[in-house]
Amino acid sequence: EIVLTQSPGTLSLSPGERATLSCRASQSVSRSYLAWYQQKPGQAPRLLIFGASTRATGIPNKFSGSGSGTDFTLTISRLEPEDFAVYFCQQYGSSDSITFGQGTRLEIK
Amino acid sequence: EVQLVESGGALVQPGRSLRLSCVASGFTFDEYAMHWVRQAPGKGLEWVSGLSWNSATIVYADSVKGRFTISRDNARNSLYLQVDSLRAEDTAFYYCVRDRNLAAVGLFDYWGQGTLVTVSS
Numbered sequence: 568e569i570v571l572t573q574s575p576g577t578l579s580l581s582p583g584e585r586a587t588l589s590c591r592a593s594q595s596v597s598r599s600y601l602a603w604y605q606q607k608p609g610q611a612p613r614l615l616i617f618g619a620s621t622r623a624t625g626i627p628n629k630f631s632g633s634g635s636g637t638d639f640t641l642t643i644s645r646l647e648p649e650d651f652a653v654y655f656c657q658q659y660g661s662s663d664s665i666t667f668g669q670g671t672r673l674e675i676k
Numbered sequence: 677e678v679q680l681v682e683s684g685g686a687l688v689q690p691g692r693s694l695r696l697s698c699v700a701s702g703f704t705f706d707e708y709a710m711h712w713v714r715q716a717p718g719k720g721l722e723w724v725s726g727l728s729w730n731s732a733t734i735v736y737a738d739s740v741k742g743r744f745t746i747s748r749d750n751a752r753n754s755l756y757l758q759v760d761s762l763r764a765e766d767t768a769f770y771y772c773v774r775d776r777n778l779a780a781v782g783l784f785d786y787w788g789q790g791t792l793v794t795v796s797s
Contacts (some may be wrong), residue, residue, distance in 0.1 A: 657721075
């Protein structure tokens with residue numbers, strides 16, 4: 568099983584700043600089958616990015632994903648108050664490879 | 677608008693059973709694989725189980741294999757999870773989730789609001 572490790576655990580930034588979240592896999596992620604989700608308090612997660620870099624429907628272009636192999640990044644440019652949430656990375660592709668990272672909490676500084 | 681509405685969560689004693697249900701609307705249900713994903717309060721996400729559009733492929737996480745059974749009724753636009761031999765560590769919100777594909781590859785594009793299962797004596 569591939570283990571996903573997200574860093575940092577908590578990221579404290581101010582509105583208007585740029586956020587860079589990391590997700591590292593214990594083995595290479597096949598075909599860049601890596602997704603990112605956003606979860607706000609009391610809500611279900613929302614798909615942001617899949618295929619490492621493709622934005623899901625309705626996701627603004629301030630969210631961007633990059634990376635391949637074992638190292639992936641989610642970047643959020645120009646943070647707005649509604650962006651402060653918990654972000655999870657996830658690998659997918661087959662039943663023995665559906666795992667999530669532990670999450671990064673993005674909080675207002 | 678895609679909607680997934682779960683029900684069936686409850687407070688139950690260890691060793692007991694529950695049946696979780698999810699009713700889907702706003703899309704053609706039998707064109708998508710479906711899954712259950714759970715989240716213990718204040719914790720991370722854990723994929724539980726999934727099945728393809730026609731139930732030909734059914735898969736489980738090792739942590740629930742042999743205790744949980746996933747099924748679907750395409751005529752009723754419904755997904756189910758039979759949870760048996762419940763343990764304290766099964767306490768979580770259980771989300772009904774749509775896969776972006778026919779096959780259960782695990783890319784989750786729509787989530788329900790979740791139903792809470794609490795296992796405690």
